[in-house]
Amino acid sequence: MSHDSERSISSDESDPQQIRRLLDHMAEALEQNEVPLEILNNEAIYQRELSQIFGQTWTYIGHVSEIPEPGDYRQRTIGEDPFIFTRDENGEIRVLFNSCRHRGANVCRAEKGNTTHFRCPYHGWTYQNTGDLVGVPQKGDGFDHLDADDHSLHEAPHVDEYNGLVFACIAPDAQPLEEYLGGATWYLDMYFDLIDMEVIGDPHRWVVDADWKTPTENFYGDNYHVPMGHKSAIDVGIGSETATGEQESELYGIADCDGHAFSVYQIESEEPMFWGHPEEVVETFNHDVLSPEQYEVARKSGVTLGSIFPNLSFIFLGGRDDPNKDPVGTFCLRQWQPRGPGEMEVWNWILAPADASTEYKERVYEVGMSTFSVSGNFEADDIGIWDGIDEAAGSVFAERVEATTQFTMGTGEEAAATVDDDWAGPGTAYANGGLTDENQLDFYRTWHETMVNEGAE
């Protein structure tokens, strides 16, 4: 892919001036429910995102099922920083910085595997998978002064798990993960506590000429784009029954949920919906872990999507890859990894209920892959549309006219989206949730707050 998005705009401003101008403009624009277009491709803003967002908040690392055995490891990144996600010999999950304490070389060079030790290929310094330095060649002759205890691999200072989802935070001080997730836990419990989920195989990874914020914004709750953006897939009869119109559903947009947001499609029916999972799979769920209100939302769920700040999104979809096959419940978890201003790498994991049959898990995988992945019949069209936003965002003209993107849907007097005070879960629930931008505004408000947070520097 050609990286014509790397050009920064012609400007005499220093980086701090540029950041201040854009964040001030953003504060004003948010008052009008707008967002400066320039933030989607600006080098100075991008560098600040790496330190202020990915260097400060909890970010997703991986699922426990990806490293089930002691010694299992997978390479991961926090922002652009290289880490090893591993389960040590004692079964403890660790997030180690993939850089030898001696000269900085990567000690782990495969994407995944199983090992008790990581040995640096440069001079042979060797670390246990706990991070402890246990071997320095010719230590007695050259490094007799070195205290090995002070030279363990660096590790993320905060690592925690919520229902199998492992997050890390590289800031010195971090609020507890559960507090960071806040109201989002109520929703996450429906997918990861009600159901024991497992990741199938390896993630899809691909690069896209779009800023990481563009898909994140979309997965915060842009349900307005579905009929137009995904017409080609809907026309051939695939995807969810709510998208194809086979099932009538009510869409609730959940905003105001501690910085995270969800879209919940509810199907009014006596039948259990549970995202299209058939009865024999629903039987394997942990039916007693949810509150009655949560359970009822899960029972009526056709499709759910959402995002955890900053860059973790998911879609739980009852759907199919072929109009002649039975629908299944498929779960795609995705992370929009920053790889430069206006550039990202997508990671996409497909998850299935761990206690379902092998055949069913295969179908879950096939449907997930064929809807949301690099070859996904839905995903491909999203990305085809986003390609080009980066060029407009990085343009001189965007700066000159102070171009903004619009998040004013549902703010008029006749707006169809209305707050549902009876909603049982946390956050503010909007009925007709496809006709409000409140979810996406939440993303940008949280982004702005995090970017201007001086206390975090």
Add this chain to the structure above:
Amino acid sequence: MQEDQIPNRVTLQHECEQFLYHAAALLDDRRLNEWHELVTDDISYRVPIRTTRERASDTEFSDTSYHMKEDWDTLKVRTERMASDFAWSEDPPSRTRRQVSNVRITDSSDDEIELTNNLVIVQSRKSETEPDLLSMKRHETLRRDEDGYAPEWINGPGLKLAEREVLLDHTVIPTSSLSIIL
């Protein structure tokens, strides 16, 4: 091999190459429906995910996760969708040029031929001057079929694609979507 079989071997090699070139040209020319008519009802089409592994590991390819894992029906869905006026990933369409090489027959019977080949796809979009490159090896099985593709000089049934496994050289796909057939 007996000496009198050599002309048959050369003919078969040529026939298989002609099939692969024809199928590649159909895709480059966006004649997706015609391409789909050249796959058997029981086609297995797979593009497993590759990961960077240590040399000592058995394989770099996943046996559970794929970029594409298709049968006749899902390939039909894909080719129909790609031809839609609303498939934004391919409208305006990308321009592709498939280079098929290193065609080697590994096994053959009267009905089926197993072979491997290399494929490089040069894909250009919009006004970009640096095309995306997709590089891969393919294992395939071709099967004799009355409705298959046959060059004019062949008497008897032509060939259809019954199995294709695409082994990509990429762990991170360098194109923004895989909205083409490999």
